[in-house]
Amino acid sequence: MASQNDKLVISNQGMIKGNQGLILKNQGVIKTNQKIIVDNQKSLKGNQNTIISNQQAIIKNQNLILKNQKTLDLIVKNQQAILKAIKK
Numbered sequence: 001m002a003s004q005n006d007k008l009v010i011s012n013q014g015m016i017k018g019n020q021g022l023i024l025k026n027q028g029v030i031k032t033n034q035k036i037i038v039d040n041q042k043s044l045k046g047n048q049n050t051i052i053s054n055q056q057a058i059i060k061n062q063n064l065i066l067k068n069q070k071t072l073d074l075i076v077k078n079q080q081a082i083l084k085a086i087k088k
Helices: 004-087
Strands: none
8 A cells, every 4th residue: 555655756746747748838838939029020120111111201202392382482483473574
């Protein structure tokens, strides 16, 4: 008949095996999480590049808007000059 200590040893061995299984599962989860982190870092880098490109496009558009405003100002001045010439 197994003594109390033998029963505890067998029980502990079972817990050790269970813990080893959990450790293996956790290691798998950690590897998966590390891959996700790497993928996320790549996505962030891509997003940062997109943001930079968008900012550059915004600046170009703002410059075009300024040029258009100057052109519109010239058109208005020309129209005013035409009206003055017509009135004379």
